[in-house]
Amino acid sequence: MDIWFFLIQVLNGLQYGLLLFLVASGLTLIFGIMGIINLAHGSFYMLGAYLTFWLLQSVDSLLLAIVLALPISAAVGYLIEALLVRVLYRRDHLDQVLLTYGLILIFNEAQRMLWGGDVHGIKVPAALDWSIPLTDTLSYPVYRMAISAVCAALAVGMYLVIQRTRFGMWIRAGASNRDMVAALGINVNLLFGAVFALGAVLAALSGAIAAPISSIGPGMGDTVLIICFVVVVIGGVGSIKGAFLGALLIGLADTFGKVLAPDFASFSVYAVMAAVLLVKPRGLFA
Amino acid sequence: MSRLPRSLSILLSVAIILLGAYPLFGDVLFPNKHAFLMQKLTGIMIMAVMAMSLDLLVGVAGLVSMGHAAFFGLGGYMLAMLSPEYSAANLWVVLPAALVVVAIASAMVGYLSIRTSGIYFIMVTLAFGQMGFYFFNDSKLAGGSDGAYIMVKPAVEILGVSLLNLGDKRTLYYVGLGALVGVYLLLRVVLASPFGRVVSAIGVNENRVRGLGFDPVAYKLLAFTIGGTIAGLAGFLAAIQYGFVNPATLSWHHSGEALVMVILGGMGTLFGPAIGAFVFELAKMGFESVTEHWLLPMGAMIIGIVLLLPKGVGGLLLQLFSGRSKMEGGQ
Amino acid sequence: MNSMTSAVLDEGKVVLETRQLTKSFGGLVAVNSANYRFIERQAHAIIGPNGAGKSTFVNLLTGHFPPSSGEILFKGQRITDFPAHKVSRLGVGRSYQKTNVFPVFTCFENCRLAAQAQLPTSMRFLRPAAMYKEVNERADWALDLCGLKSRGDRVAGSMSYGEQRQLEIGMVLATGPEILVLDEPLAGMGKEESERMVGLLKDLARRFTLILIEHDMDAVFSIAEVLTVMVNGTVLESGPVETIRASKAVQDAYLGDGAEAY
Numbered sequence: 001m002d003i004w005f006f007l008i009q010v011l012n013g014l015q016y017g018l019l020l021f022l023v024a025s026g027l028t029l030i031f032g033i034m035g036i037i038n039l040a041h042g043s044f045y046m047l048g049a050y051l052t053f054w055l056l057q058s059v060d061s062l063l064l065a066i067v068l069a070l071p072i073s074a075a076v077g078y079l080i081e082a083l084l085v086r087v088l089y090r091r092d093h094l095d096q097v098l099l100t101y102g103l104i105l106i107f108n109e110a111q112r113m114l115w116g117g118d119v120h121g122i123k124v125p126a127a128l129d130w131s132i133p134l135t136d137t138l139s140y141p142v143y144r145m146a147i148s149a150v151c152a153a154l155a156v157g158m159y160l161v162i163q164r165t166r167f168g169m170w171i172r173a174g175a176s177n178r179d180m181v182a183a184l185g186i187n188v189n190l191l192f193g194a195v196f197a198l199g200a201v202l203a204a205l206s207g208a209i210a211a212p213i214s215s216i217g218p219g220m221g222d223t224v225l226i227i228c229f230v231v232v233v234i235g236g237v238g239s240i241k242g243a244f245l246g247a248l249l250i251g252l253a254d255t256f257g258k259v260l261a262p263d264f265a266s267f268s269v270y271a272v273m274a275a276v277l278l279v280k281p282r283g284l285f286a
Numbered sequence: 287m288s289r290l291p292r293s294l295s296i297l298l299s300v301a302i303i304l305l306g307a308y309p310l311f312g313d314v315l316f317p318n319k320h321a322f323l324m325q326k327l328t329g330i331m332i333m334a335v336m337a338m339s340l341d342l343l344v345g346v347a348g349l350v351s352m353g354h355a356a357f358f359g360l361g362g363y364m365l366a367m368l369s370p371e372y373s374a375a376n377l378w379v380v381l382p383a384a385l386v387v388v389a390i391a392s393a394m395v396g397y398l399s400i401r402t403s404g405i406y407f408i409m410v411t412l413a414f415g416q417m418g419f420y421f422f423n424d425s426k427l428a429g430g431s432d433g434a435y436i437m438v439k440p441a442v443e444i445l446g447v448s449l450l451n452l453g454d455k456r457t458l459y460y461v462g463l464g465a466l467v468g469v470y471l472l473l474r475v476v477l478a479s480p481f482g483r484v485v486s487a488i489g490v491n492e493n494r495v496r497g498l499g500f501d502p503v504a505y506k507l508l509a510f511t512i513g514g515t516i517a518g519l520a521g522f523l524a525a526i527q528y529g530f531v532n533p534a535t536l537s538w539h540h541s542g543e544a545l546v547m548v549i550l551g552g553m554g555t556l557f558g559p560a561i562g563a564f565v566f567e568l569a570k571m572g573f574e575s576v577t578e579h580w581l582l583p584m585g586a587m588i589i590g591i592v593l594l595l596p597k598g599v600g601g602l603l604l605q606l607f608s609g610r611s612k613m614e615g616g617q
Numbered sequence: 618m619n620s621m622t623s624a625v626l627d628e629g630k631v632v633l634e635t636r637q638l639t640k641s642f643g644g645l646v647a648v649n650s651a652n653y654r655f656i657e658r659q660a661h662a663i664i665g666p667n668g669a670g671k672s673t674f675v676n677l678l679t680g681h682f683p684p685s686s687g688e689i690l691f692k693g694q695r696i697t698d699f700p701a702h703k704v705s706r707l708g709v710g711r712s713y714q715k716t717n718v719f720p721v722f723t724c725f726e727n728c729r730l731a732a733q734a735q736l737p738t739s740m741r742f743l744r745p746a747a748m749y750k751e752v753n754e755r756a757d758w759a760l761d762l763c764g765l766k767s768r769g770d771r772v773a774g775s776m777s778y779g780e781q782r783q784l785e786i787g788m789v790l791a792t793g794p795e796i797l798v799l800d801e802p803l804a805g806m807g808k809e810e811s812e813r814m815v816g817l818l819k820d821l822a823r824r825f826t827l828i829l830i831e832h833d834m835d836a837v838f839s840i841a842e843v844l845t846v847m848v849n850g851t852v853l854e855s856g857p858v859e860t861i862r863a864s865k866a867v868q869d870a871y872l873g874d875g876a877e878a879y
Contacts, residue, residue, distance in 0.1 A: 037408060037409070084589065087593060091592075094344065094545075095592050097350065097545070098546060098549055098591070098592045099589050099593075101546070102585040102587075103585065105582070106582055106585035106586065109581035109585065110582070112579070222538070226538065230409075230413050233406060233410055267417065270413060273410070273413055274414075281401035281406075475743060476743075478746060479741055479744060479745060480739040480740075480741045480749065480752075482742075483730050484730065490719045491719060496700070496705075497679065497681070497702075497713070498705060498730065498734055498788065499792055501700070
């Protein structure tokens with residue numbers, strides 16, 4: 001493996017990892033703050049991709065389509081929290097798993113009814129549809145770099161919001177003590193609704209920006225959900241920092257797994273998880 | 287496990303007798319659909335075995351596994367991989383071999399998963415289940431994502447004399463019924479044993495069990511392995527029935543369905559999840575006959591169960607027949 | 618200066634001992650270099666204000682928490698890092714401050730489960746637990762001793778609070794302990810229930826090595842022979858009940874308001 005090829009794989013791994021972080025951070029936030037395990041999280045990823053695909057039939061710009069898709073996803077997330085998830089706060093994990101599993105079935109079927117069972121693709125926008133040449137034969141696509149940049153910027157933004165703002169303070173307080181937050185006069189229902197909607201938006205955004213470099217099809221949400229579980233298990237449930245490092249680790253493991261052992265590519269991430277569980281059953285950063 | 291109320295035992299026995307009699311009078315009742323229904327019921331009874339094995343984990347030991355289908359699927363794949371292409375495998379060889387492999391796999395997954403608890407356990411079992419899915423989906427071991435066929439059903443012979451012809455639909459039906467009744471009785475016996483009492487207690491209060499002098503890890507691991515192996519048996523039987531295995535049998539959607547059966551039937555009651563398998567599969571049939579978008583009402587039904595019927599049909603029956611407000615002494 | 622060691626009444630055989638036992642949670646030191654010696658067949662009570670580290674001490678002693686440093690010895694054997702189930706098997710039985718019975722089991726089933734600890738292993742799968750004669754006998758014996766003989770068939774969750782507290786102790790007895798570590802057995806009880814429990818504890822004090830954590834001073838004085846006052850995770854004073862009762866330092870630190878305040 002020459003050095004440029006290796007570098008490209010590292011970049012690919014980081015890009016995939018950053019994208020995974022965006023999805024997994026919503027999952028881990030929702031668990032950390034609200035105590036909810038949300039299997040339907042991957043459905044928001046799918047929703048973001050399909051909404052973008054659908055909106056692109058009416059608008060020209062990918063950016064505009066994504067910008068329009070996000071508030072719709074937020075609204076769907078907020079509604080689901082208000083109508084269904086709210087019942088689950090006082091229930092055990094098993095009920096949470098089942099109810100959100102039921103939601104997945106509904107999401108998947110709704111997707112099929114609205115957009116059919118075909119696999120679709122989205123074009124990379126012209127402005128970003130070029131590559132940076134590295135050697136005579138190797139180059140790196142700019143769009144992938146753009147994805148990495150967006151994800152990294154959002155990671156930093158999320159860190160700042162949680163550590164430095166009042167909203168972030170509420171989130172941190174809500175995570176440790178729901179009743180205390182209520183006592184402070186903060187509307188917990190509204191706060192939790194907002195967190196759930198935020199998680200939905202993060203997942204939908206990931207699905208949307210990843211759409212041009214991957215395919216849009218049935219079941220895409222399930223795949224990403226399970227990889228995110230692996231990320232969260234490795235990083236430690238509820239830990240944003242853990243999700244970040246776990247996501248990078250999995251991004252690299254998956255990418256290099258595909259290069260080094262293509263027959264067992266999907267296997268490598270689980271091998272990493274098993275190894276972490278052997279050494280640190282509660283995750284690397286719990 | 288304490289006894290069921292007498293009237294409920296009678297009701298369940300009658301249900302089993304009716305199931306046993308069905309192949310004899312089915313073609314009178316449903317002349318057009320008899321063969322189809324008998325096949326369907328065979329499949330449901332096999333799923334009931336799977337649901338009971340999951341109940342041992344979820345309802346009894348308190349281990350919410352979302353990867354149980356991996357062991358079901360592995361059981362089927364073992365049959366496919368051990369069967370010669372154009373001749374019959376010897377059941378006395380392939381069944382034990384398949385179960386041993388599934389037992390080892392469940393023990394390994396269990397060993398890693400049981401180090402975690404709560405929400406972690408759910409995510410880890412789901413991920414390991416999916417690992418099994420990708421193992422067969424991506425590798426060329428047994429047809430990859432296309433799955434594999436079992437052309438000839440295994441032979442059940444003693445000293446060259448054929449005991450059962452598994453190619454016969456009615457025979458297979460009774461094998462399924464036998465598995466259902468046999469596994470139910472086996473699990474009842476195990477749950478009444480010292481081991482079963484400790485496992486039941488772990489499901490209620492693990493820490494107290496530790497304080498009384500039992501190491502919960504060992505008991506949970508063994509319960510996980512037993513549950514996984516029984517699921518493997520169910521998968522093995524399903525593979526005989528359909529003559530085909532594919533990666534979807536290991537997938538987490540299949541695990542999710544089994545979990546729904548357990549809750550729908552009433553977890554911790556053992557007979558409940560078996561009923562849950564019937565209700566679930568019949569509801570699925572009903573939805574499928576009404577709309578091609580049957581997942582929509584199915585999803586709504588699952589959400590409805592969680593919201594309205596948290597103790598399931600089995601809990602309802604126990605309440606009805608015992609007149610007690612809680613599932614006291616049960617489990 | 619070395620921390621004080623708990624006192625012993627007439628030299629007897631030391632069955633359980635802690636040396637410089639320490640447990641800290643983050644920056645908070647809950648138990649600080651605690652030195653205790655418990656003598657066979659003696660009733661030893663540990664008192665102290667809320668937050669003195671008594672419950673943490675019990676959790677350390679019974680293997681529920683691993684200590685940060687120090688040692689625990691059972692009959693001279695080092696058991697510092699033993700997990701709870703192993704400590705229990707050695708013969709150190711423990712009851713919980715919060716009622717911790719299995720509510721879905723009957724009273725008898727609760728004791729029978731505990732009595733299974735008498736079997737070399739419960740990894741037995743075919744014969745019903747109800748058919749192990751020695752286990753049933755042990756469970757009956759424990760039920761009888763804790764005063765619930767007539768309640769065997771009651772579902773534990775449906776019994777009165779006081780009875781559940783009795784069952785809590787019955788379960789510990791059924792495991793066949795030599796040493797009983799009882800964490801506030803009187804907590805939350807009414808007057809009548811308390812009297813019955815004190816009677817039971819006095820009976821147990823004659824049969825077992827008793828380590829009692831309790832707030833109720835009258836009960837402590839009537840049951841215990843040795844009294845140790847624990848404050849801020851360390852032994853403040855220790856000695857025969859009468860001595861401690863009269864001690865000025867103890868009265869100031871704890872007995873003066875503590876007994877009333879609780």
